[in-house]
Structures are given as C-alpha cells and as structure tokens.
Amino acid sequence: MEQRVSLVTLAVADRARSRAFYVDGLGWEATVDEQDVLMFTVADRVLLSLWEETSFEAEVGPVRRGAGLAPITLAHNCRDRATVDGVLDDARAAGADPVEAASDREWGGYSGYFADPDGYRWEVAWAPGDFARLMVPDSKEHG
DSSP states (O other): OOSOOOEEEEEESOHHHHHIIIIIITOOOOSEEOSSEEEEEEETTEEEEEEEHHHHHHHHOOOOOOSSOOSOEEEEEOSSHHHHHHHHHHHHHTTOSSEEEEEEOTTSOEEEEEEOTTOOEEEEEEOOTHHHHHHSOOTTTTO
16 A cells, blocks of 8 residues: 555545535635535545534544544644734634633644634644655745
C-alpha cells in the first residue's frame, strides 16, 4: 500500500448545516455537493468528505456515541502567526462554537482551535521552521 491519504470522511448530523458552515460561512468551494455528501478538495488529490450520518452508518456501521470529543483533530496550518488569528476570527463569524484563542505552544508554534457544527475540532496553527514547509504551500501555489 502506498503511503498516502486520499479521502478523510466525517459523519455529520445535518449536511445542510455543515454546508452552511463550510461553504457559506468559511467560503469553501464544494467539489461534490450531493444530497447526502459534501466533498472539498483540500490538497493535491486529497478530499475532505462530510457525509450525512444516516448514510454513513448504512455503509460503514453504527457511530459510537458518548460524552467527550471525537478523538480526532483536523488542522489548517498558516504561513504566519497573524493569519492564525484571522482564520479563527473567520470561523467565529461563520458560527464556530467554541473557538479557543491562539496561544504560544510549548512545541514552538502558535495555535488555537474551533469546532464545526458537529463538534469536530480544527486546529489553526503556525509552525516555525522546516515542519511548516511540509504543510503550507508556497504563496505562489495559492495566490
């Protein structure tokens, strides 16, 4: 098996609510916008899929429920510290709740978090040094 991820799928309670958050609120452009699924191209040959929970369960199996957070975070890395704060502000304006303000981290970076409508946590981060070059496209790649 090749070392890569092609698709990340998250089960969502209400596709329309997720669409309002990601498309209308954050300004993302859907690659696929169907009755029970939204897909976004998030990297070269990588999609994020938001799949209506009932359809997800019909194919994959029951979703585990309980207290606490889903044991996953998604991350959006930025070119600089100021952009982190701007993205968190945009998420708050789109209806993200909660939003944790960014702070300096012991690993040397700067990050904060927001939750989408289903509670999935997004880390918005700036990482110093070589690690950032692995995750953030050059500005010429994403004007």
